[in-house]
Amino acid sequence: MxxxxxxxxxxxxxxxxxxxxxxxxxxxxxxxxxxxxxxxxxxxLPSSIGLLPYQPAAALEALGFKDLPKNTKQAYDQYWRPLQLGADFYVFELRDQISNPQKWDLVGSLAEGKSIGSASSPSRLEREFLSPMRILSLAFPPDAGGDDLQAALDGFERAMFNIGRLAKSAPGGLETPKAEQINMVLNQWESGRGYLNTFFDTINTVTLTQTLKTIPPGGEGYPRSKRLYTQLRKDAALCQNRGGEALAGIWGQLMVYGTVPGVNPCGGTDLSTYFTQ
Known part of the structure; x- marks a missing residue:
């Protein structure tokens, strides 16, 4: 107001x-x-929330899971895939939405939860980024990456808040954001990218893995497939429309919705291949 x-x-x-x-x-x-x-x-965009600086992952001891608490490995196994999928969204969807002011309503809605009657669901930002990052930062000991993960999480959250705030507050109606306004939001995207990379680098270093793929400047040269990501999103939407994996299998057996016998009614994306590309 x-x-x-x-x-x-x-x-x-x-x-x-x-x-x-x-x-x-x-x-x-x-x-x-x-x-x-x-x-x-x-x-x-006052000076206090301008382009946020970030620090690369600190020099951490590479321990490996054998020297980390058991719950660290459990949290890693559960959340590295959602985080990588979140990074895919950050590159393949969010940056394009920011570059196209006609889609800024989608950008602004990232941090908005949904309410259905008395029930409420977390926002996409919370569900796909902040919650997995928070759980992982708590799962690592403070002196074995935990503090670094928390700092990266805090910076990423601030950058995403700025992105949503700017997108929501842009001129509406026939007025479209100018190039300099779009660049302000893209700068915040770059800041968030840096913090997300720091988070990934910290985990990769401490666990002696290189599973999480970081994002290059501007998303150029990101070593993952946009084609596979797009297909995965289509398959997920198809499966959701058919009631999830269990119900979709039943519909497929009944040949409903034109499902071809022998074809997965939830789509054919191989998840094991998708996450190891």
Whole structure:
């Protein structure tokens, strides 16, 4: 509300100045766009939440799972796949959504949970990123990567908060964000990428594994397949529409929805291949 009020006041003040004899007349559309840009920068992106610096993974002792607590290995086995899938989304979907202002509503909704009656579900950000990262950071001893993981999690969460905040507060209606505004959000994406990489590097180093694949600048050269990711998302949506794995199998046997006999009704993506690419 404060941000909207500021924008309305700024636009109104600009209108008053334009009609004052002490100020030259300028194009209404041009000056309004300038005011909106100024409001976007000054209110929504103060210097305190600018591009967030991050530190690479610290020099950690490579221990391996044999020297780590048992619950560390259990947490790793349970959550490394969801985290890698989250990184795939970060590269293959989120960056494209940020680059296309018409999809900023999707970006802004990442941190929004859903309520169905008295029940509520966590946001996609919480479900696919923050919760797995939080559990893993607690599973590692503080002096064996735990503190580094927590610091990376905190930085990533701040960057994602900034991304959502900027996307939600962009000019609406016929007004579209300008190039500099898009770049602000992309800068936050880069900051989040750095923190996510630090999180992955820390885990890879301490566990003597190289399973988690980090994200190059701009996502260019990311060593995972966008084609497989797209197919996996389609298969997941298909399976969900058919009631999950168990019900989908029944529908497939009954040849409902045109399912071809012998074809997996939840799609044919090989998960073992997907996560080892």
């Amino acid at each position: 404060r941000s909207l009020c500021f924008i309305f006041v700024a636009v109104g003040s600009a209108g008053a100045l334009r009609h004052s004899p002490k100020f030259p007349q300028v194009s209404t559309s041009t000056s309004r766009q300038a005011v909106l840009r100024a409001a976007f920068v000054s209110v929504l």
